[in-house]
Amino acid sequence: MYKVFVNEKPLFLTNTVERETDFRMFLLESVDIEQLIVNMFNNKVKKAFLYHPDEKETLKVLKEKIPVAKAGGGLVYNKKGEVLFIFRNGKWDLPKGGIEKHEEIEDTAMREVEEETGVSGLEIVQKLQKTYHVFKRNGTYRLKITHWFEMKTNYTGKLFGQIEEGIEKVAWLNPEQIREALGNSYENIKLLFENVEIEK
Known part of the structure; x- marks a missing residue:
C-alpha cells in the first residue's frame, strides 16, 4: 500500500476493499x-x-492522472550521530530538492543537501524509502516522489541555510531534539524516522 500525503492528510493507494468508517x-x-x-x-x-x-x-495509474515531480533528499548523520535538519515555513524538514536534467537521483540528493545546508563530504550509506505528497505549483497539482538516502559526513564546518529556498535555520539535532522536532514536522518526514532507531 502506498501512502500519499495531500495537505498532510493521507491518501492510501490500496488493492483491498475495506468498510468505510x-x-x-x-x-x-x-x-x-x-x-x-x-x-x-x-x-x-x-x-x-x-x-x-x-x-x-x-x-x-495515479501517475497517469497527475504530473509527477521527482526529488532527492538526505537523512544525514555526522560523527556524533546527530541528524541534519533544516527549518523553513515554520516546520522542521530534511534537505531535499528537485532532480535536474540528466542527473542521477543519488547526485540530486547529495547536491541538494550541500546547497541547502552548506554540508559537504557526503557519502551515501543506503537507499531509504520513497515518500509521496501532492503540492500545487503554478495552479497545477503535482505528485512529488522523493527518493531518500541515508548519508554520513565528517563535516564540522559552518552551516548555511539556502536563503532563496526560504531556509531559516540549519542544525544538527541529537536524538532528544529530533523527537521534539518531529512534533513540528511533516508526515513524510515522520515516516522516515519510523524505521530509524532514535537512541533514548
Whole structure:
C-alpha cells in the first residue's frame, strides 16, 4: 500500500476493499483526482482510499492522472550521530530538492543537501524509502516522489541555510531534539524516522 500525503492528510493507494468508517473510498480508475485533491486541501475530505485491484499498478495509474515531480533528499548523520535538519515555513524538514536534467537521483540528493545546508563530504550509506505528497505549483497539482538516502559526513564546518529556498535555520539535532522536532514536522518526514532507531 502506498501512502500519499495531500495537505498532510493521507491518501492510501490500496488493492483491498475495506468498510468505510472514518474515510472515503474511491475507484482509482474513475476518480476525479483533481476534485478529490481540492476537497482534501479544503478539509472536506480528511482521509481517503483509492482502490485498484492490482497493487503493482496503483502508483502507475495515479501517475497517469497527475504530473509527477521527482526529488532527492538526505537523512544525514555526522560523527556524533546527530541528524541534519533544516527549518523553513515554520516546520522542521530534511534537505531535499528537485532532480535536474540528466542527473542521477543519488547526485540530486547529495547536491541538494550541500546547497541547502552548506554540508559537504557526503557519502551515501543506503537507499531509504520513497515518500509521496501532492503540492500545487503554478495552479497545477503535482505528485512529488522523493527518493531518500541515508548519508554520513565528517563535516564540522559552518552551516548555511539556502536563503532563496526560504531556509531559516540549519542544525544538527541529537536524538532528544529530533523527537521534539518531529512534533513540528511533516508526515513524510515522520515516516522516515519510523524505521530509524532514535537512541533514548
